[in-house]
Amino acid sequence: YHAGATPPVLKYLKVLKSYGLGAGNPDYPSRLYWTALGDMENWSPLNFEDIVSDDGEKITSLFVFGGNLYVGKSDNIYLVPFSDDPANLQIHLVSSGIGTLNQSSVVEANGVVYFPSESGFYMFNGSFHRISEPIVATVRSINFKFAHLISGVHVKRWGEIWWSVP
Secondary structure, three states: OOOOOOOOOOOEEEEEOOEEEEEOEOOEOOEEEEOEOOEOOOOOOOOEEEOOHHHOOOEEEEEEEOOEEEEEEOOEEEEEOOOOOHHHOOOEEEEEOOOOOOHHHOEEEOOEEEEEEOOEEEEEOOOEEEOOHHHHHHHHOOOHHHHHHOEEEEEOOOOEEEEEOO
16 A cells, blocks of 8 residues: 555554554554655555554554553553654553543543543553542443443543543
8 A cells, every 4th residue: 555555444543753653454453554754645565563463452542642652452551662663663561451442532631641441531641540539430330332432522621521421
């Protein structure tokens, strides 16, 4: 899928250090793809890395924090420091037991990342902090069968993060 050809099927896209990054291909649910440097239309078929494909989880989100890429799965979050040469990717597990539910539920606001997980709602500012302690009973009542429908938004007027939970 070089320039002018069809890029891979992707659900999630981010831009970092002049690279386009994508994931969510239904045929390769643990695969991270990237473009050529500065060319968002050039998706080489060799530019991909499987993010722990044997863990039984698919990628559920991508987010950027501190100039680094984070890859969310349902029960884990991985740090993928994206250097000037993506062919040398390293994958680091930074959270086991805390994952992301879906891309639309991850909210980036004021240099902090907020997201729901099956174990609660979290903020990430370099470390993970559960922010849902005051509403534990409410979180326990969520039917996570519909987790793919949860959406979040930063309401700047009120300085709040709001989630829609079915």
